[in-house]
Structure formats: C-alpha cells, structure tokens
Amino acid sequence: MEKEEGGVKQRMVMSDEEEKSRRLKLEEALEIQSLRRIISAYLNYPDAAEEDVSRYERSFRKLPPAHKALLSHYPQKFQRLRRCIAVNSHFIFGMLQAFEPPLDMSGDIDLSRDAHPEHGQRDHFVSEGINACPCESAPLRITCSVSGQHACAEGINDTRRSSAPVHANKEVDIESHHNSDTGTNLPSLIHNGEIREYGGAAFTDSNNNISSSCQQWLEPSLQLNVPLVDVDKVRCIIRNIVRDWAAEGKKERDQCYKPILEELNRLFPNRCKESPPACLVPGAGLGRLALEISCLGFVSQGNEFSYYMMICSSFILNHSQTVDEWTIYPWIHSNCNSVSDNDQLRPVSLPDIHPASAGITEGFSMCGGDFVEVYSDSSQVGAWDAVVTCFFIDTAHNIVEYIEIISQILKDGGVWINFGPLLYHFADMYGQEDEMSIELSLEDVKRVALHYGFEFEKETTIETTYTTNPRSMMQNRYFAAFWTMRKKSGVAHQQVP
Amino acid sequence: MEKEEGGVKQRMVMSDEEEKSRRLKLEEALEIQSLRRIISAYLNYPDAAEEDVSRYERSFRKLPPAHKALLSHYPQKFQRLRRCIAVNSHFIFGMLQAFEPPLDMSGDIDLSRDAHPEHGQRDHFVSEGINACPCESAPLRITCSVSGQHACAEGINDTRRSSAPVHANKEVDIESHHNSDTGTNLPSLIHNGEIREYGGAAFTDSNNNISSSCQQWLEPSLQLNVPLVDVDKVRCIIRNIVRDWAAEGKKERDQCYKPILEELNRLFPNRCKESPPACLVPGAGLGRLALEISCLGFVSQGNEFSYYMMICSSFILNHSQTVDEWTIYPWIHSNCNSVSDNDQLRPVSLPDIHPASAGITEGFSMCGGDFVEVYSDSSQVGAWDAVVTCFFIDTAHNIVEYIEIISQILKDGGVWINFGPLLYHFADMYGQEDEMSIELSLEDVKRVALHYGFEFEKETTIETTYTTNPRSMMQNRYFAAFWTMRKKSGVAHQQVP
Structure with missing residues (x-):
C-alpha cells in the first residue's frame, strides 16, 4: 500500500511483481464494483417497476371524472400489473439466489456514494443516442461497459477453452478471464486517488473467500442508487429470455439461429465424436445458440461480455429443473402499441426446453469476458474450426480489430458465419469523447474481411x-x-x- | 407591473382586464422564448453536424496504422460529409430567411442563461424513454413542448378556420392561436419570479413590431446553447421532408396517405365546388397530406403544434419556385446500418411537386397551435365534415380528450379517419412526474370512441x-x-x- 505523499515516486520503484499484483487487485476491485452495480439493478427491479405503476396511477388520478368513469377498469389493471411484477421479481430473485459470484463480494468498498462519476455518466450516455424510441427497444442490446472489462480473481491465465470433459446433465462450464496477462493498460478513467483507495483500505477486510455462499451480497442494504439505464438493462434481459428460452421466441430463433445451424451442418457434414469441430460464439447472450451448436456435435463455447447476461444464462443453463418451470410477464413495461391489455399482460413460460436434457455434447462452455481481451491471446491463434457471430460485430469499438481477431483464431480453412445488422453500439455517444467508435458500412466490413484472408462462400440478407x-x-x-x-x-x- | 414586496396582495386586487393583459404578455414571452430556442436549433445545425464529423475523425485517428491503412478512403468520406452538411445548411438558412415570425423577436429577453431549468429538463427527458435506439429514429416524432403552447400576439380570438378565400398560387394561410380565451390556466411550471420578469422589464424594450422583417433574430449572437434533443429535432425535420416532399418518400406516402385519400374520395363522392366538405388534419406535420386533401376538393386545414414543422412547411408550401429546387442529404447523420457510403451520402431532391401548381382548392390553410387549445373552442363545435388523424392520436397527454374533441367538432354524420400506431409521446418520461400520460390499448381507444358517439365503418391494419x-x-x-x-x-x- 502506498503512502499518500510521494505516491508517484514510490510507484516508480515498485517491482514488476508488485506492479502486477497491484494491477490485479485494482482490476478485481473494479470488477466487484461492476458486479455489485449489476446485482443492484436486478434487486431494484420491483421498485423500479412499481415506480412506473405509481406514475400511471398519478396520471389516471388527474383525469376529469367523466374520463375516469370511462376507464373504470384501470385500477384493476394497475393491480394486475403489480401481480405481474411480483411474479417477475420471483424469477429474478431465484436467479440471484442461484448465482455464485466469481469474486469475493464481501469487501466493504464504499460504493454507496458515487465513487466513479465518470462511470455513471458513461453508462448514462449509452442510452442517449440520436434517436430515442420511448416504447420499444429492439435496438438496445446490452454490453456492460461499467468497468470496461469483466475480470475475475480466479487467476485463470490460460485462455484456451476448458479441456475438462463436461457431461450432459452436468453444469455448463462458466469461465471468466481477466486481462492481467494480455498487456492492456490500466483503465485511463481511474484517478490516482481511487487507485489508492482500491489498492489499499478496500482490501484489508477481504476474507479471501472466492464465493460468498451465504449470499450476503443480496442484502438490500447493499443496493445502490440504480440509474435508469440499468433499470432498462434488466428489462432488456427479460426480453432476451423470450428470444432465447421461450416458445414465443421461436419465430425469432428460426429467423436468426436456424440458418446458422443449417449452415454449420452443411459445412461440417462428417462430425465425429472423437474429434468434434470447435465452434466459438462471441456475443452469446443467454446461450441458446451456443447450446444448439453444442447439440449439433460441436465443441461449443459461448463468449459474453455482460454480467447481466451471464448471471441469467448460468441460471437457465445450470439450474433449470424442467420445461416451463418459470413464468414471466415480459411485456408489462410498456403501455405503448398494445392491441389489448391482455396482450400486454400475457404470461410467457420458460424454458421451452430443459437445457440439461437437450443433447448438449462434450466441451460446451460459456466464457465471460471481453472478446478482444480474451481471444487476442496467443493461445487462441488457429484454435477454432468455426466462429459464429450473431448480432455481435457491431458491438465493437473497432470492428477492424474484431475481424482481425476472428481471422487469427480460426484454423486455416475455418469458417466465419455472421448474421446481423450494423447498429454500432458506441455510435452517437455524445459527450463521451473518449469512446472510440469505428462505424463501417457493410461494403467496407466485407472489404476489410477480404484483407484479413477471408473469401466469401455465401452471402444473403435475412429480415x-x-x-x-x-x-x-x-x-x-x-x-x-x-x-x-x-x-x-x-x-x-x-x-x- | 408589480412591486417586489406585497406582490400577492396587489395581484389579488388586479382587475380582470389587467390580469388578462398580464397573462397575454406572459404567454407571448413564453412563445418568443420557445420560438427562439427552435430558431437556435436550426441555426446550430452546421455546428452540431461538424461536431459529429470531428468525433468520427478523432476515432479514426485512434486506429493503429495498419487499420488506418485499410480505411484510407475515410478522410475523403469526412470531407464529403462536410460538403453534404454545407448543402443541408444552405437549405435550412434559406428556409429561415423566408420565415416571418408571427411574433416580435426583437425583445431582449435574457435567454442566454437558462431562465427555465424545468423547460430544458423537460425537453431533455423527452428523448430519454425506456429504450434508446442510437442510430435510426422512426419513433421520435416531434411536438415542441417547450412552453406547452404555441400562442401568438395577433389576437385572433375567433378560432374558426379562416374564411378568407385563398386562391391557388397564393400563399397558404398560416394561422396561429393563443389560448387566452379558452379558459386554460397559467402554465404551472412558471415561478412567480419569472412571471414578474416577463410581465415587467422584459417588455419595456418591445417595439410592437409583429414581424421583424430585417431578420435580426437570425444573428448568430442570438444563438443559445442548443441541447442535443433539439439538434435531434432538426434532423428529424430533415427526415420528415423526405417523407412529405421527396420522390424517395413516395412509398411511405402511398402506405399512409393514399388509403386515407381513397377513403375520403369514397366517403364524399359528390363534392361540389360551391359547397365543398371541410376536412381538418390535426398533426399535419409538413403539410403534404393536408395539401393532397385540398387537391381532392375539400376545404382542408392542417393543424400543427410544432414550430419546427411550421417553419419548414410554410417554406415549402409558400416559397417553392419549382420541382426539385433544393437538394438535401437526409441520411448523413448516422453511420449505422449503411450498406455503402454512397447510400449514406446520396442526395434527395425536393419538392417532388410544385405545391402552388398542385391543384390546391379554396380554403387550404395551416393552423399552428395545440389541438386541444384551438379546437375545444365553442366556435369549432360541429364545424367539420371530416377529421383525418395520421400518426397523431398518440401525441396526446390524454387521448380521451382528443377523441372527445374530435367527436365534438364533427358534424352529425361526419367521419373520423385514423391511421397510426399508439406510440404515446409522453410515455416513459422518467423524472417528469407532472407530465400526464394516458396510454390506452387499441381496444380501449375504440371503446372510448364508441362512447363518444362513433360507430365503425371500416377497420384494418396497414404495415x-x-x-x-x-x-x-x-x-x-x-x-x-x-x-x-x-x-x-x-x-x-x-x-x-
């Protein structure tokens, strides 16, 4: 731990070993902060939803009596909404109870005040693009950019996919990767004062438990002030559940995943159990596509940056007991563009399949972390027979870098299957001058791919x-x-x- | 003018006449403020667009040399973007030069500081719905809610449509209406301190010119700090121009306006010149639909709340010299989801028709103002043969009130043609507790309409x-x-x- 005065000088004489250890601790602290923020957002779900219903009620009360009389069923609708919120909360809390943080969450880092105003602001501006659509939000896809990384304290320095055999009906491997060995710099957002805080006092109470099994991190007292953008991300996860794990999402899955699966099946006709082809799915979201690829007989690895997603996919993949075990009401959060209240308040069951009995084959894993950090590692070079990107490539700060890495990690003759638009995630982030965003046209994306040694086998457009x-x-x-x-x-x- | 001390008491003994005059002055001051803000947003267009290009350049400069080399055409693209911005600015400035404010804009109300923080905030939060789509923005439709009203100083207390004959090739009537006689209360947002400011000192310099013909209000020194939401509204107007006045918008017009026009034609088969049916188009936007209805032989009146829209529609309707007189580049403001740079940078010509030669029939007018304020007036009862609402009814704070007024202003046997979704404009305005928003399902909207004496003639869904x-x-x-x-x-x- 550094002293307050002369800190810079002392740091200059720190050994490489000390520097590395300090950096690891800092990364872990940021990681814990990020994870706490996300758990807070999940815990805050019922309160945020109740706030909305209260707002609807206030509007209703402002109506003149004659108009109120015409909408006499509205108070009942508000109560129905509250029951739906309770059911959704039940699912979310079940999910959080099952979650085992990959980090020691028991430290007493003071996050109740806004220690990182830049982070809050940064996340806030994510949602402030040119065009705000107040009611439906297909375009808002989540990547958690709170700390700019998702690291863990488990010290896995080998970033190759897990080689431990995982049997069907066993837990899906969930790996996390930190970036201490990949040569990235310290996040430039962090002030020295904060570094000292995290590098020092914050960790004196650490009890070195990797997982806080008694879930004390779920205590309401640990809830932070939850910004609207985080409230939104939780609701976005709920919609993603429908996409990946409900019967109602089948049409979307048939549009997106089915063509990919058919293509993989066509490209790898003679898959053998002894030496199955390896397929990476960056931006795996809630894991359905990666699971389907595993069921096809690939060694399938999903990679996902967002803890929001990872917490939920881990729950569904590893803790589902049966088909239709849970009910959620995914569409209650907007009154807009509803044909009827019953449409808005309809339940959705999940999961539509029991993942553990779905026919997962050996080597299925989900890997948490930033694609660039994890897969630019030298151990990944030429490691994959196929890379499948579905609604992923536009999440890049620098899409050229994504394409370069995809080329790098593929074996010679390996295939890249891509599906998606170019809704660049970091576009139009006003006030966020330091967020790099390279926004290529489709034409340029393809030109760059050719440069990195790809040749086209097939190309089409799917609505x-x-x-x-x-x-x-x-x-x-x-x-x-x-x-x-x-x-x-x-x-x-x-x-x- | 009130003295600072004892203001409340003095106000209590003010005569009705004084109170009315004070209120009118206040409304006018708010109106001027609102109009100035909108003109500032238009004037700010080139700067805001240049800021974006600079941002793209900064991102480009951060690329490693190998990636930069792959995108060697990018500096040229940035220069092309700048030329497009210049051409768009040329159109906007031409439009502003032609605009004659319905108010005296020469007063020196100090708006350089944020006199109404609530207003700024309010407008800001309009764009902060649940779901932000950073790249494209079909859902963001404009209504200017800066002052909550669009009033004017011309003292038109008769809110019936203009009965003065307007001939084709003459200027389209543009009316504005204030709400002094419609019994609405003073906007509750305004603090007493501000009332005194506007009611007093602010107007000592007023020179009583209704229109500032030398356009001194276009001086750059009058530009305010333009919030992002206003930058956005200007870009939204540019997209609306394509919808209403460019060949590229024909497909959209054929989807939306054509079924309406065919329906009007079917419903009023025997229109005679001597006594043409009267049709009101609330939410008329840039006026194309109202013009087409006039060309069908109706006495057509468009009503529009937004000054952004009114300034632009007035320019196109009244000042167009010829077809394809202007060129704009409507799609330059997003790099997302472009198939090619040439797609993004393609020009669009306007107008696709010369409005003055389009066959406008007598009585065509555009009326600026809030639908509820203007048309709840007793003079409007039973005044219209048809009301056409296209992408309008969801702009209501209280859609029941809209439906009630539509019923009220129609003659017995008159028709209401509606086309649009239910993307409620005031939904999801977090932090704006005082914004009423009644968000009915389609089923409930129809039920309410039946209550107000409507019966269905036809109903369908159009994509x-x-x-x-x-x-x-x-x-x-x-x-x-x-x-x-x-x-x-x-x-x-x-x-x-």
Whole structure:
C-alpha cells in the first residue's frame, strides 16, 4: 500500500511483481464494483417497476371524472400489473439466489456514494443516442461497459477453452478471464486517488473467500442508487429470455439461429465424436445458440461480455429443473402499441426446453469476458474450426480489430458465419469523447474481411427482429447480413497491433 | 407591473382586464422564448453536424496504422460529409430567411442563461424513454413542448378556420392561436419570479413590431446553447421532408396517405365546388397530406403544434419556385446500418411537386397551435365534415380528450379517419412526474370512441414506416390501425370537462 505523499515516486520503484499484483487487485476491485452495480439493478427491479405503476396511477388520478368513469377498469389493471411484477421479481430473485459470484463480494468498498462519476455518466450516455424510441427497444442490446472489462480473481491465465470433459446433465462450464496477462493498460478513467483507495483500505477486510455462499451480497442494504439505464438493462434481459428460452421466441430463433445451424451442418457434414469441430460464439447472450451448436456435435463455447447476461444464462443453463418451470410477464413495461391489455399482460413460460436434457455434447462452455481481451491471446491463434457471430460485430469499438481477431483464431480453412445488422453500439455517444467508435458500412466490413484472408462462400440478407414483442404495433426490423466466409490457407497470423 | 414586496396582495386586487393583459404578455414571452430556442436549433445545425464529423475523425485517428491503412478512403468520406452538411445548411438558412415570425423577436429577453431549468429538463427527458435506439429514429416524432403552447400576439380570438378565400398560387394561410380565451390556466411550471420578469422589464424594450422583417433574430449572437434533443429535432425535420416532399418518400406516402385519400374520395363522392366538405388534419406535420386533401376538393386545414414543422412547411408550401429546387442529404447523420457510403451520402431532391401548381382548392390553410387549445373552442363545435388523424392520436397527454374533441367538432354524420400506431409521446418520461400520460390499448381507444358517439365503418391494419431510410439495414415498422368511424346523429355536444 502506498503512502499518500510521494505516491508517484514510490510507484516508480515498485517491482514488476508488485506492479502486477497491484494491477490485479485494482482490476478485481473494479470488477466487484461492476458486479455489485449489476446485482443492484436486478434487486431494484420491483421498485423500479412499481415506480412506473405509481406514475400511471398519478396520471389516471388527474383525469376529469367523466374520463375516469370511462376507464373504470384501470385500477384493476394497475393491480394486475403489480401481480405481474411480483411474479417477475420471483424469477429474478431465484436467479440471484442461484448465482455464485466469481469474486469475493464481501469487501466493504464504499460504493454507496458515487465513487466513479465518470462511470455513471458513461453508462448514462449509452442510452442517449440520436434517436430515442420511448416504447420499444429492439435496438438496445446490452454490453456492460461499467468497468470496461469483466475480470475475475480466479487467476485463470490460460485462455484456451476448458479441456475438462463436461457431461450432459452436468453444469455448463462458466469461465471468466481477466486481462492481467494480455498487456492492456490500466483503465485511463481511474484517478490516482481511487487507485489508492482500491489498492489499499478496500482490501484489508477481504476474507479471501472466492464465493460468498451465504449470499450476503443480496442484502438490500447493499443496493445502490440504480440509474435508469440499468433499470432498462434488466428489462432488456427479460426480453432476451423470450428470444432465447421461450416458445414465443421461436419465430425469432428460426429467423436468426436456424440458418446458422443449417449452415454449420452443411459445412461440417462428417462430425465425429472423437474429434468434434470447435465452434466459438462471441456475443452469446443467454446461450441458446451456443447450446444448439453444442447439440449439433460441436465443441461449443459461448463468449459474453455482460454480467447481466451471464448471471441469467448460468441460471437457465445450470439450474433449470424442467420445461416451463418459470413464468414471466415480459411485456408489462410498456403501455405503448398494445392491441389489448391482455396482450400486454400475457404470461410467457420458460424454458421451452430443459437445457440439461437437450443433447448438449462434450466441451460446451460459456466464457465471460471481453472478446478482444480474451481471444487476442496467443493461445487462441488457429484454435477454432468455426466462429459464429450473431448480432455481435457491431458491438465493437473497432470492428477492424474484431475481424482481425476472428481471422487469427480460426484454423486455416475455418469458417466465419455472421448474421446481423450494423447498429454500432458506441455510435452517437455524445459527450463521451473518449469512446472510440469505428462505424463501417457493410461494403467496407466485407472489404476489410477480404484483407484479413477471408473469401466469401455465401452471402444473403435475412429480415428479422431482435427481442421484439410479436404482438406490438411497432416492430423494429433488421435486414441482417448473413454470410459464410472461409479463411484461406497460408494467411500470416499477425498479432493485433 | 408589480412591486417586489406585497406582490400577492396587489395581484389579488388586479382587475380582470389587467390580469388578462398580464397573462397575454406572459404567454407571448413564453412563445418568443420557445420560438427562439427552435430558431437556435436550426441555426446550430452546421455546428452540431461538424461536431459529429470531428468525433468520427478523432476515432479514426485512434486506429493503429495498419487499420488506418485499410480505411484510407475515410478522410475523403469526412470531407464529403462536410460538403453534404454545407448543402443541408444552405437549405435550412434559406428556409429561415423566408420565415416571418408571427411574433416580435426583437425583445431582449435574457435567454442566454437558462431562465427555465424545468423547460430544458423537460425537453431533455423527452428523448430519454425506456429504450434508446442510437442510430435510426422512426419513433421520435416531434411536438415542441417547450412552453406547452404555441400562442401568438395577433389576437385572433375567433378560432374558426379562416374564411378568407385563398386562391391557388397564393400563399397558404398560416394561422396561429393563443389560448387566452379558452379558459386554460397559467402554465404551472412558471415561478412567480419569472412571471414578474416577463410581465415587467422584459417588455419595456418591445417595439410592437409583429414581424421583424430585417431578420435580426437570425444573428448568430442570438444563438443559445442548443441541447442535443433539439439538434435531434432538426434532423428529424430533415427526415420528415423526405417523407412529405421527396420522390424517395413516395412509398411511405402511398402506405399512409393514399388509403386515407381513397377513403375520403369514397366517403364524399359528390363534392361540389360551391359547397365543398371541410376536412381538418390535426398533426399535419409538413403539410403534404393536408395539401393532397385540398387537391381532392375539400376545404382542408392542417393543424400543427410544432414550430419546427411550421417553419419548414410554410417554406415549402409558400416559397417553392419549382420541382426539385433544393437538394438535401437526409441520411448523413448516422453511420449505422449503411450498406455503402454512397447510400449514406446520396442526395434527395425536393419538392417532388410544385405545391402552388398542385391543384390546391379554396380554403387550404395551416393552423399552428395545440389541438386541444384551438379546437375545444365553442366556435369549432360541429364545424367539420371530416377529421383525418395520421400518426397523431398518440401525441396526446390524454387521448380521451382528443377523441372527445374530435367527436365534438364533427358534424352529425361526419367521419373520423385514423391511421397510426399508439406510440404515446409522453410515455416513459422518467423524472417528469407532472407530465400526464394516458396510454390506452387499441381496444380501449375504440371503446372510448364508441362512447363518444362513433360507430365503425371500416377497420384494418396497414404495415408502414415513418421517416425511415428505405436503404437502411434497420427499419422500424408500424402495424398501423386504420379506421373510418362515423359520428352518429344526435350525440350531445358536451364541453370538455
């Protein structure tokens, strides 16, 4: 721990070992902060939803009596909404109870005050694009950018996919990767004062338990002030559950996942159990596509950056007991574009399949972490037979880097299957001058891919939606680019500059 | 003018006449403030757009050299964007030069500081719905809610449509209405301190010119700090121009306006020049639908709340010299979901028709003001043969009130043609506790209409877009409700409670 005065000088004489350890601790602290914020957002779900209903009630009370009389069923609707919120909360709390944090959450880092105003602001501005659509939000996809990384304290330095055999009906491997060995710099947002705080006092109370099994991190007292953008992310997860794990999402899955699965099946006709092809799914979301690929007989690994997603996918993949075990009301959070209240208040059952009995094959895993950090590691070079990106490539700060890494991690002759639009995640972040965002046209994306040694095998456009309420009067449609590219033999594996 | 001390007491002894005059002055001051803010937003267009290009450049400069080399055409793209911005600015400045404010804009109300923090905040939160879609924005429709009203100083107390004959090739009547006689209360947002400011000192310099013909209000020194939400509204107007006045918008117009025009033609088969049916178009936007209805032989009046829209529609309707007189680049403001740079940078010509030669018939007018304020006036009762609402009814704070007024202003046997979704404009305005928003399902909207004496003649659903880039990989689709209802005879005309 550094002293307050002369801190800079002392840091200069720190050994490499000390520096590395300090950096690891800092990363872990940021990681814990990020995870706490996300858990707070989940815990806050019922309160935020109740606030909305109260707002509806206040509006209703302002109506003149004659209008109120016309809407005499409204007080009942508000009570129905409250019952739906309770059922959704039941699911969310069940999910949190089952979650085992990959980090020691018992530390007393003081997060009740806003220690990182930049982070709050940053996240806030994520939702402030040029165009705000107040009611439905197909375009808002989640990546948690709170700390700019998802690291863990488990010290897994080998970033290759888990080679431990995982049997069907056993838990899906969930890995996390920190970036201490990948040469990235310290996040530039953190002030020295905060570094000292995290590097020092914050960890004196650490009890070195990796997992807080008594779930004391679920205590309401640990709830932070939850910004609206986080409230939104929880609701977005609920919509993603429908997309990946409900019968109502089948149409969307048939539009997006089915063409990909058919393509994989066509490209790898002679898959054998002894040496199955390896397929990586960056941006795996709630894991359904990665699971389906595993069921096809691939060694399938999903990669996902967002803890919101990871907490939920882990619950569904590992803790589901039976089909239709849970009920949620995914569409209650908007009164807009409803044909009827019954449409808005309809229940959805999940999961539509029992993951553990779905036919997962050996080696299925979900890997938490930033795609660039995890897969630019030298251990990943030429490691994959197929990379499948579905609604993923536009999550990049620098899409050229994504394409370069995809090329790098594929074997010679390996295939990249892509499906999705180009709704760049970091576009239009006003006031966030330091957020890099390279926004290529589809034409340029393809040109860059050719440069990195790909050749086209197939290309088409598929019309689809993303987490859209199929009964809404407003539906965001994507004309998704769908292609298969093959990595030519003999492409030099350059390290990412 | 009141003295600072004892103000409340003095106000209590003010005569009704004084109170009315004070209120009028206040309304005018708010109106001027609102109009200035909107003109500032238009004037700010080139700067805001340049800021975006600079941001793209900063991102580009952060690329590693190898990636930069792959995108060597990018600096040229940035220069092309700048040329497009210049061309768009040329159009906007031409429009502002032609605009004659209905108010004296020469007063020196100090608006450089944020005199109404609530207003700024209010407008800001309009764009902060649950779901932000950063790239395309079909859902964001404009109504200017800066002062909650659009009043004018011309003292038109008769809110019936203009009865002065307007000939084709002459200027389209543009009316504005203030609400001094309609019994609405003073906007509750205004603090007493501000009332004194506007009621007193602010007007000592007023020179009583209704229109500032030398356009000194266009001086850059009068530009205010323009919030992002206003920058957005200007860009939204540019997209609306394509919808209403460009060949590229024909597909959208054919989806939305054509069924309405065909329905009007069917419902009023024997229109005679001597006594043409009267049709009101609330939410007239840039005026194309109201113009087409006039060309069908109706006495057509468009009503529009937004000054952004009114400034632009007035320019196109009254000042267009020829078809394809202007060029704009409507799609340059997003790099997302572009198939190619050439798609993003393609020009659009306007207008696609010369309005003055389009066959406008007598009595065509555009009326600026809030629908509820203008048309709840007793003079409007039973005044219209048809009311056409296209993407309008969801702009209400209280949609029941809209329906009630539509019923009230229709003649017995008159028809209401509606087309649109239910994307309630005031939904999900977090932090704006005082914004009433009644968000009915389609089922409830229809039930309320039946209560107000309507019966269904026709009902269907039409799939359409709203100001959508037809070449974008993302397109927001609406399943618009399209109906014709007829007002039964003998419905009592209650005043809005």
